[in-house]
Amino acid sequence: MTDPIVVGVDGSGRSLRALLWAAQEAALHHHPLRIIHVLPFEPGPVRDSRIVSEATAIAEQAHPELEVTSAEVEGTPAATFLAESERAHTVALGAKGRGGFGTVMLGSVALQVVGHAASPVVVVNHVPLDQGRVTVGVDGSAHSQAALEYGFKEASLRGAQLQALYAWSPPGGAAPVSAAQDTADAEHRRALEDCLAPLRQGYPDVEVMEELAHESPVLALARASDRSDLLVVGSRGRGGFRGLALGSVGHHLLQYAMCPIAVIRPRTRPAPS
Template identity: 35%
Template sequence: MSVPTVDEQPVGPVVVGVDGSPSSQQALRWAAGQARLTGQELHAVISFGLPLSRDAAVIGGSDWRGDAAEALRTTVESTLGGPGSGPVVQHVVEGRPAKVLLDAARDAGLLVVGSRGHGGVTGLLLGSVSEHVLAHATCPVVVVRERRTATGRIVVGVDGSHESQRALRWAARQARLSGSAVHAVGAWRVPLGSGLTVRPEADWAGHTSHTLAAAVAGALGEEDATGVVQEVVEGHPADALLSAATDADLLVVGSRGRGAFAGLLLGSVSRHVAAHAPCPAVVHHDRSSTP
């Protein structure tokens, strides 16, 4: 599947947060595979910070940077030490985990985090950290959950917004590189609200199907759109996506969408999807649309 030229080459390295936890090891493996797939550099980042303590002797007698560097080196070697593993640029940075990751990914093409991690001094992948990163990143963010059996399906949420079309193009490029199929999902619900007059006869499903088809064609072109499986589902957008991604290799959503009854990519939906996806989830941020 060919995609628009603007999306042919990813910009910047793949940046992955590491803290030594099993979740961060999964994230590192996924990031390494992605870097090999796209030809991007792989940068592994760990943070450290001095604990809040009045015991100066304890603080002065500890090599926090050295400990963090050793934890990073050990994790990289134990996770990627086999034959065929490419080079990994390792970064040890003092600071709060979320800020460290956001700064490291300022010029990245992709930021990868685990779904959970250690706490403490080197904890980089706590739920609150990944949530903060999802909200403020300027590049696509992947929250990794291990998917052991590949099915060759990439599910992407589409609501017609510009952000969802960018997410669709990202998914299409990923599918082309990995030999996967793209499954585009649109969701609809009869709008409910105080004082709102609902027309039961309105063709909500038909409207959503038209919006989905137009968005796919607009994002990928008429020819490539024919290779995309399109599905319209009645129900809450997050539920529709999670159900469609039950056996997917990857679930892709935009960071925000247009809202209203067909809105599939509202911030709350992308956060819910990232938190509960049964497979790695990509929340697509576009640098050009970042304030």
């Protein structure tokens, strides 16, 4: 069975944005869509099947050809979506919600799912504006290389430009000396080109824009997200990306990105088609 795109819904407007993004992604990849509504562990929880039925109707109306399944699951949100990620192509969550995964952007649920999911996780806080660009944060780590692979595939499917962004700033935030900055720029650009070279060959249809930014990765990527349909980062990295899944860098990016943000871990199982 083809791995599904899994999306969490709770009836909020924010989960609707995640639903619409996930349905579009499922149609783009020719994968089924699986809609999940998480119910808390409570005696006799009130079931509102309208949430699932309405979400299913919205997805099917937007993409009549899409295979859609749904489920109401009793449990904790983090555990539910981590379990779903074991057999998912992607897990999509809204930025904030109520009930099943309220404050998913800013609380422990998002950090647990983003940090430990077996599949890519996409947090949808804004609807893309068809900018024709996928932006990937690069730092040379294995996690950012996995993010680049994901970004190239997404750019190819969308017919979009890929922006590979390598951000760095001097230790302590001191203003760089010109000669030292030139040397560091050359080193970082070579590292960026080395990361891109094999993927350029694998995706010759993708137009690539390389960018070095002299600021923190958080600021550079947050700015770039305003001109992107998708922001892609590794779940951990070195330098500015260290602790992305659990620390302040990821927290801020998840909170302030102006487009959906995909957090990618190196593959531990065969890649879905």
